[in-house]
Amino acid sequence: MKNYNDTTYAILGILTTSCRSGYAIKQLIDQSLTHFWKISYGQIYPTLKLITEEGLATIQSSSQPGKPDRNEYELTDKGKEVLREWLEQPIKQISVERNEVLLKLFFGSHQSKQHTIRTLQDYKNKLEDRYATYVGIEQSITAHATDEEQDVQYWLLTLDYGKRTTIAAIEWCEHALLQFNQMEGG
Amino acid sequence: MKNYNDTTYAILGILTTSCRSGYAIKQLIDQSLTHFWKISYGQIYPTLKLITEEGLATIQSSSQPGKPDRNEYELTDKGKEVLREWLEQPIKQISVERNEVLLKLFFGSHQSKQHTIRTLQDYKNKLEDRYATYVGIEQSITAHATDEEQDVQYWLLTLDYGKRTTIAAIEWCEHALLQFNQMEGG
DNA sequence: TCGCCCATGTAAGTTGTTACATGATTCG
């Protein structure tokens, strides 16, 4: 069985939900996967084309009153099989997340403490915004939890991951800030 | 002042330490920055070339007994200035880390619980390995803490970040596993 | 009419990895 990249599998997975067009896929990602996956249109449309060419999905044009036509994609049996195979494959090596703040902090001795403190405070604020976003997504998922109930518990679990690791990062910021502020005062 | 990408700044920063050749940069990254930054030779050497062309560093060939010659780079005043400017710039939007496990879990309803449990357990093991790696790096930094003492506290802070967020991820795994195992039993 | 949402798509550019090529020295 041929291998595709994770972005292709992400799109195959989304096509199992009620989001079936390029535009709808982008919306779902921006609303519900944004904490661990992002895709731009520049990837979505070419990938949908590839998926169709490979026989993993079929395309139907659908017209809706008051809105432009949209191309709706539906997974074929082969497409479902490819998705299932990927799901059952063991995970690859976990990847390193590049972190600009840590990179700057690594070279922090070439900077004033004031600047380091400012960077940390800025990071903490951004993390708190992120946490608030997660709570928002959580609420909107729980609110719309009528139709696809089986998926909801999985979606909430991915959010819980985001919340927990974000809290840990915020606590680290607080700890680091305390350390630098003590230096200042001492 | 011209803008470069973060990888270029990472290399400029490393050139402030005792690592001054492409090979030594790669070693430092693999040993001490590996938890939040990775660069391949395919990027290091072209970037060093760029840095030299831009007048941010000068190059001297240095011969050592018993080893091949190496190109040693040294930051110019302009190079130091560019680094300092970057350090003082406010951080950009914090980026999303792509997570294959979360992506699979998001589509977990298309999979058996056994497979989900296996994926989570596998992930937990990998996270525990990662944690052990961090402790190892921490010990080697503390052990070699004689010369560049001012940098050490910053380096340890970046490791603390890695440790804290990894623990949070491990705890999430345990929580998720508990949830699925209860379903199994109940 | 202007701006916004809906909707699809492409081209150019950036960034990065992998695999390869080369070659010296040291150690077993």
Next chain:
DNA sequence: CGAATCATGTAACAACTTACATGGGCGA
């Protein structure tokens, strides 16, 4: 002599972003 480490570099490819092009409908 073979393997490992030290050392530099490039070419091909993969992945992804940004900016642009296009155009219909709707509401203020």
